[in-house]
Amino acid sequence: xxxxxxxxxxxxxxxxxxxxxxxxxxxxxxxxxxxxxxxxxxxxxxxxxxxxxxxxxxxxxxxxxxxxxxxxxxxxxxxxxxxxxxxxxxxxxxxxxxxxxxxxxxxxxxxxxxxxxxxxxxxxxxxxxxxxxxxxxxxxxxxxxxxxxxxxxxxxxxxxxxxxxxxxxxxxxxxxxxxxxxxxxxxxxxxxxxxxxxxxxxxxxxxxxxxxxxxxxxxxxxxxxxxxxxxxxxxxxxxxxxxxxxxxxxxxxxxxxxxxxxxxxxxxxxxxxxxxxxxxxxxxxxxxxxxxxxxxxxxxxxxxxxxxxxxxxxxxxxxxxxxxxxxxxxxx
Amino acid sequence: xxxxxxxxxxxxxxxxxxxxxxxxxxxxxxxxxxxxxxxxxxxxxxxxxxxxxxxxxxxxxxxxxxxxxxxxxxxxxxxxxxxxxxxxxxxxxxxxxxxxxxxxxxxxxxxxxxxxxxxxxxxxxxxxxxxxxxxxxxxxxxxxxxxxxxxxxxxxxxxxxxxxxxxxxxxxxxxxxxxxxxxxxxxxxxxxxxxxxxxxxxxxxxxxxxxxxxxxxxxxxxxxxxxxxxxxxxxxxxxxxxxxxxxxxxxxxxxxxxxxxxxxxxxxxxxxxxxxxxxxxxxxxxxxxxxxxxxxxxxxxxxxxxxxxxxxxxxx
Numbered sequence: 001x002x003x004x005x006x007x008x009x010x011x012x013x014x015x016x017x018x019x020x021x022x023x024x025x026x027x028x029x030x031x032x033x034x035x036x037x038x039x040x041x042x043x044x045x046x047x048x049x050x051x052x053x054x055x056x057x058x059x060x061x062x063x064x065x066x067x068x069x070x071x072x073x074x075x076x077x078x079x080x081x082x083x084x085x086x087x088x089x090x091x092x093x094x095x096x097x098x099x100x101x102x103x104x105x106x107x108x109x110x111x112x113x114x115x116x117x118x119x120x121x122x123x124x125x126x127x128x129x130x131x132x133x134x135x136x137x138x139x140x141x142x143x144x145x146x147x148x149x150x151x152x153x154x155x156x157x158x159x160x161x162x163x164x165x166x167x168x169x170x171x172x173x174x175x176x177x178x179x180x181x182x183x184x185x186x187x188x189x190x191x192x193x194x195x196x197x198x199x200x201x202x203x204x205x206x207x208x209x210x211x212x213x214x215x216x217x218x219x220x221x222x223x224x225x226x227x228x229x230x231x232x233x234x235x236x237x238x239x240x241x242x243x244x245x246x247x248x249x250x251x252x253x254x255x256x257x258x259x260x261x262x263x264x265x266x267x268x269x270x271x272x273x274x275x276x277x278x279x280x281x282x283x284x285x286x287x288x289x290x291x292x293x294x295x296x297x298x299x300x301x302x303x304x305x306x307x308x309x310x311x312x313x314x315x316x317x318x319x320x321x322x323x324x325x326x327x328x329x330x331x332x
Numbered sequence: 333x334x335x336x337x338x339x340x341x342x343x344x345x346x347x348x349x350x351x352x353x354x355x356x357x358x359x360x361x362x363x364x365x366x367x368x369x370x371x372x373x374x375x376x377x378x379x380x381x382x383x384x385x386x387x388x389x390x391x392x393x394x395x396x397x398x399x400x401x402x403x404x405x406x407x408x409x410x411x412x413x414x415x416x417x418x419x420x421x422x423x424x425x426x427x428x429x430x431x432x433x434x435x436x437x438x439x440x441x442x443x444x445x446x447x448x449x450x451x452x453x454x455x456x457x458x459x460x461x462x463x464x465x466x467x468x469x470x471x472x473x474x475x476x477x478x479x480x481x482x483x484x485x486x487x488x489x490x491x492x493x494x495x496x497x498x499x500x501x502x503x504x505x506x507x508x509x510x511x512x513x514x515x516x517x518x519x520x521x522x523x524x525x526x527x528x529x530x531x532x533x534x535x536x537x538x539x540x541x542x543x544x545x546x547x548x549x550x551x552x553x554x555x556x557x558x559x560x561x562x563x564x565x566x567x568x569x570x571x572x573x574x575x576x577x578x579x580x581x582x583x584x585x586x587x588x589x590x591x592x593x594x595x596x597x598x599x600x601x602x603x604x605x606x607x608x609x610x611x612x613x614x615x616x617x618x619x620x621x622x623x624x625x626x627x628x629x630x631x632x633x634x635x636x637x638x639x640x641x642x643x644x645x646x647x648x
Contacts, residue, residue, distance in 0.1 A: 051551075051555055052554075052555075053551055053554075072554065073551070073554040073555050074554045074555075074559055078555075079555060080551075080552070080555045082548050082551070082552060084546075084548065086546065086549055086551070088549060088552070088553075088566075088567060089571070090571060099556050099558070099566070100556035100557050103556065103557050103558040103559070103562045103566070104557050147556065151556065151557065
């Protein structure tokens, strides 16, 4: 397996601000890799380091085995889909898409054909003569994608490309991006602050906070076994059990995570772990009821199937879960 | 709660001011008319009207013998305008204006680019101050200052001498057309002063245009493989072009019409502005003076037409 992008202890400091601080990662060729985190977590700076808009203040970057430090963006076979698309307002859609080929000296006829093919690929055939200003947000998004892909990049960088679209369009584009990536086999590096987007699209996710990677793994791993409290909070809505409850359950850890949907309100079965508490609140969420149980001051959320009756607020309940659903975490 | 209750519709306001705002709220077009009428009258009658009257003068002629204006439609004045001496003046002025404009654009662009892209906070304030400050002092003072700077005994000659580069200056001054006895009596001197005086009018529009170019377009071009030179040519320059054109309208037309700079700094050969001044003031030939003023108007009209055809305003 070839390594597409390698970060070896990479840092990017802006004065006293450590935007990226000692990041290690290895992205495989053909992988759909998501960098997930809140704004200011360093994920976009990492993307800009890959694109060449930023230079690292420390560490080493390789793209397909070649050293990337000191290589300007225009000499990297990496293309970016920008957050607000960055289409050239003075050029037609066709000229926008053909821009990369034009600056590389590809002939007029050849690049026109390539640009039209790329537009057809993103389902905008025949839009070539329009201007960016005449297109909707979703269409501009597709043009930005075509403009990057027409250059056949080895790595495609996407900086929150779906952020400006409405929900319906976003879901549709998620599917299209995923299938496009599968059919082209290009390495996609995707920056997002939307955990649902990262979970549904990525092969692997790096969760960023404060310039560092908190956890790197498959969507299932990151979702089910958050390693830190931050990941547990940011990716989905895991319960974080404090140390004293962990001890009661026979677990030696500063804290542990437990997914709401892994818990049931019932007497424990053999081999299951259980806790008792009182119901402090519940709400109807459609497919499930969210029941909050107070266990010695710790609030534990339970996703209870909607078909089951919900115990009244204030009534004592026993909650049970399989022992392997409880995952120890590194911090309190 | 009830103590603060107010009626849903407030009563009409009293007094003429209140009634007036109610009235204008109901008749927004009337408000627009009232506000626009004075400036439109000013532009239409005082400004365009007098310009039109001036142009009309150019179709009259002057009686050579009595010096009185003959109010009959004729193209004789234009025939006079196209005489060799006058064509010489026009050609000299247009060449100077074009050179000054080109040089201003080349000098202004990096300054404007720096101000728009990099300068922040106090550096931006310093930029505006640096560009605008010369505009606050008297135009005549600046030109006379330049005359001293460019004079044979001036500081520029002294600097060239100290740097042992006097041969360069002398070499330049010995060239035909651009040379002369000293910089202060050469076209080069006129050119330098023109560029100095009009430069702010070129910097500011370019800076405003560059300010509106999103930084990520530059990054996008670079990302797609555009070298800095290609990015300049295909992205930055086309998007800054409206600003450059706006600036060049200033530098070009101001140079076309100026009569003070070439009179103080430069050779004694006339520019259009001086010709107008001489015809109107000394010779009393108002028709010819009017015909001379038509020249910059026609040139600027043609210039704007060509600029528009070239797509200079497409990115507006």
